[in-house]
Amino acid sequence: MTTQQVIEAADVRKNYRGGTEGAGLNGFDLTVTAGTVTGLLGPNGAGKTTAVRILSTLLEMDSGQASVAGYDVRRQGAEVRRRIGLVGQYAAIDEVLTGRQNLTMFGRLNHLAHAKAAKRADELLEQFDLVAAAGQAVGKYSGGMRRRLDLAASLIVAPDVLFVDEPTTGLDPAARLEVWAAVRQLVSNGTTVLLTTQYLEEADQLADRISMLKDGKVVAEGTPDQLKTQLGSDWLDLVLTDPAELEVVRRLAEPLADGELKIEGQRLSVPVKDRTRALVVMANSLHEANIEPEDITLRRPTLDEVFLHLTGSKVAV
């Protein structure tokens, strides 16, 4: 089971006739290994939700191949549904029912016996820190609580794969942290998660691997570190105390640069290949020129820069 592929999608295509309903897929490929969190990262309209809806059997693809937990999404939908959990973009829970009533109902619909559904509801309320609100109508819940209940509802029967579609869109920062904590907890229990997000930070925080999606196609794939390395160079950042020194420092840095330098206010960013050598040489040159920078650091490119580089479009940070 160690390196089993739980999600495999190849050349999935989907065109919406009429156009306005959602973003299509245009040769979408994806593999997800058991026990990992894969982030599907892309701007609005890239096709993230479409991909999740196809993989969770809610939507039919036009062409292509996709399997989840070893079952064909198109031909063995019922088998797939038995093994997945879905947390959609909107918290899909009943607002009039209480938290406990929701979980018990979904437990019954997952074909648990009455007593078992009730027991499972209690366990999940405990796990997602909702015991105090268990008897309250969901309509009175905060955004973060709804999301947590939504997550709980998709974990009634431990799924092989959990789809989480934009879990924190529209949540305030505190609620976002709550949801991240909940997702991390799942991951530590070994659940395979496919998470879509338009937030780079979220993908960086939660995902083992990231697939970057643009116009219905994966344009880059790898661990966050690999993606950052794909840009080639690291950056040497110099923050100067005196803007007048900028020109001198720029001339000193130019021989080390592997590409174009960037200047932002008093910050000079130099793309470098050989990290250590660049740092040492630069530090020496500055010392000889008698310049004392406010800060000198080496860093990898941010995912933001990777995304911009690969797609030419910005993602929310």
Place this chain on the structure above:
Amino acid sequence: MTTLGWTLADSWTITRRTLTHWRNQPGLIIFSWFFPVLMLLVFGSLLGGAMDLPDGQSYYELLVPGIFALTMLFGLEGTMTAVTQDKEKGVTDRFRSLPMSSAAVVMGRAIADMLDTLIALAVLVGTGLALGWRWHEGLPKALAAFGLLLLLRFALLWIGIYIGLSVRNAQSLTVVQVLVWPIGFLSSAFVATSTMPAWLGTISQWNPLSAAATAARTLFGNPDASITTTWVGSHSVLMAIISPLLLTAVFLPLSAHRYRNLSR
């Protein structure tokens, strides 16, 4: 458990969801059961004085079965709203992603809505009896009349599900809700169609609502001038059987098609 067993169990779970809604928000559902009573009292006192029925009968003799039929029509709104909200809020998608029976989603809704109608009808019958309305042709025929009314409600269920799945969001429902009123008025619910101008009477008498109202009056032994004066009126029981069946035959497959099309 067998597939059929699970379908029934899942349907009951979905029905119980609605029953729990009633328990959690009793005010809302109780108001909805008394709304037809309100209509009965308002229209009864508003129009009753101006109505001239044979043998000096009370207007309630004519109006009560009309309001019965109208209550079936208004039930449509409840079905539509529930279906649209579930679709909009993603609850329908969650159901579709579960290993439950997909027929159960609709069956559960149907059972809940029929129960709802049954209670509203019982409240209304009680009020009607208190106001002096009676059935005069014996209990079996009265039960047959109630059966025809519920048959109409069953047919309207499928229209409700179809529209509920078709509209984009809950706001578009307002348009549909506004249209329900003229449909209610263009029928024999309040007056016999034979008293209307000819063109209007012709439209109204073919309204499935008129068939149910007039058929109920026929079976209850309540007055309705169209029973003896028009063809549709004299065949109202037949019409009250055929028209709901026709509506069901059209809208049940359409609803199923819509539901399947959610995945396109």
